[in-house]
Amino acid sequence: MPRILLLEDDEVLTMGLLYALKEAGYETDHAKTVAEARRLFAADRYDCLLLDVLLSDGSGFDFCRSVRASSAVPVLFLTACDEEVNVVQGLDYGGDDYITKPFRVRELLSRIKANVRRSEAAAAADGEASAAAKLVSGAVTLLPLETRALLNGEPIDLTPVEFKLLLLFMRHPLQTLTREQLLGKLFDEQGEFVDDNTLSVYIRRLREKLEDQPSQPERIVTVRGAGYKWNQRSGPHA
Structure with missing residues (x-):
C-alpha cells in the first residue's frame, strides 16, 4: 500500500x-x-x-x-x-x-x-540510463546515474524535475518536443490536472541555469506554435 x-x-x-x-x-x-x-x-x-x-x-x-x-x-x-x-x-x-x-x-x-x-x-529509467553513463552536449555534461549535471565542468544545482527535464531534452537532441509530450513525461501520461504554467516555470528556471543569456536562449529554444527543442547535438562519451 x-x-x-x-x-x-x-x-x-x-x-x-x-x-x-x-x-x-x-x-x-x-x-x-x-x-x-x-x-x-x-x-x-x-x-x-x-x-x-x-x-x-x-x-x-x-x-x-x-x-x-x-x-x-x-x-x-x-x-x-x-x-x-x-x-x-x-x-x-x-x-x-x-x-x-x-x-x-x-x-x-x-x-x-x-x-x-x-x-x-x-527509478526504472535509471537502469536504462546505465547504457549511457554520461551525456555530453557542448559545455553541458549529464551524469544520469549520479543525478548530476555540469556546465563547463562546474556542478549545476538542479531540482529533481529540472534534472529530469534536462535529461529528456538531451536524450532527444534537435527534436521538437511539444508541451504535451513534456508534461506527459514529467507528470501524468494523460496530462490531467497539470497546470501548463508549471512547465513554463521549469523551462525558464532551467534556462537561467544553463544559458549565457536566458532571454535569448541558444540551448533550449522555443519552436513557435510547436514546443521546445534542445538545439545542439548530444550523445554518450566514454
Missing part, C-alpha cells in the same frame, strides 16, 4: 484529507509541525509527501529542502497562494508540484498518482 506523509495543521482540512486518502488506498501519517514531520520521515519510508507551507514552527519549504539532502521522494505543496514567486520558491526548494487551496480532492488524488508514477518510472 502506497504511503504518504501529510504535513498540515488545519484540523478540518486534515480530517477530510485523511478520509479521502484512505478511501483512495493510501496509508497516511499525519504531522502538525515541521519537527514532527522530521521525526516521522526519519523513521519510515514514504512514496509521497504532502506539505503545507506555513506551519507554527517553520515552513514546508524548509522541510522539503532537508528531505532533498537524502531523498527524491515526490513532494507536493499545499499552498493558499498561487502567485508565481511562491511557486518558483517551492520548485527551487525541490518540490515537484503544487496545488492551491481550496482544491478538489479528485484533482489532488490525480496529482499524487501522477507524481508517484513519475517517480517509479524515473
Whole structure:
C-alpha cells in the first residue's frame, strides 16, 4: 500500500484529507509541525509527501529542502497562494508540484498518482540510463546515474524535475518536443490536472541555469506554435 506523509495543521482540512486518502488506498501519517514531520520521515519510508507551507514552527519549504539532502521522494505543496514567486520558491526548494487551496480532492488524488508514477518510472529509467553513463552536449555534461549535471565542468544545482527535464531534452537532441509530450513525461501520461504554467516555470528556471543569456536562449529554444527543442547535438562519451 502506497504511503504518504501529510504535513498540515488545519484540523478540518486534515480530517477530510485523511478520509479521502484512505478511501483512495493510501496509508497516511499525519504531522502538525515541521519537527514532527522530521521525526516521522526519519523513521519510515514514504512514496509521497504532502506539505503545507506555513506551519507554527517553520515552513514546508524548509522541510522539503532537508528531505532533498537524502531523498527524491515526490513532494507536493499545499499552498493558499498561487502567485508565481511562491511557486518558483517551492520548485527551487525541490518540490515537484503544487496545488492551491481550496482544491478538489479528485484533482489532488490525480496529482499524487501522477507524481508517484513519475517517480517509479524515473527509478526504472535509471537502469536504462546505465547504457549511457554520461551525456555530453557542448559545455553541458549529464551524469544520469549520479543525478548530476555540469556546465563547463562546474556542478549545476538542479531540482529533481529540472534534472529530469534536462535529461529528456538531451536524450532527444534537435527534436521538437511539444508541451504535451513534456508534461506527459514529467507528470501524468494523460496530462490531467497539470497546470501548463508549471512547465513554463521549469523551462525558464532551467534556462537561467544553463544559458549565457536566458532571454535569448541558444540551448533550449522555443519552436513557435510547436514546443521546445534542445538545439545542439548530444550523445554518450566514454
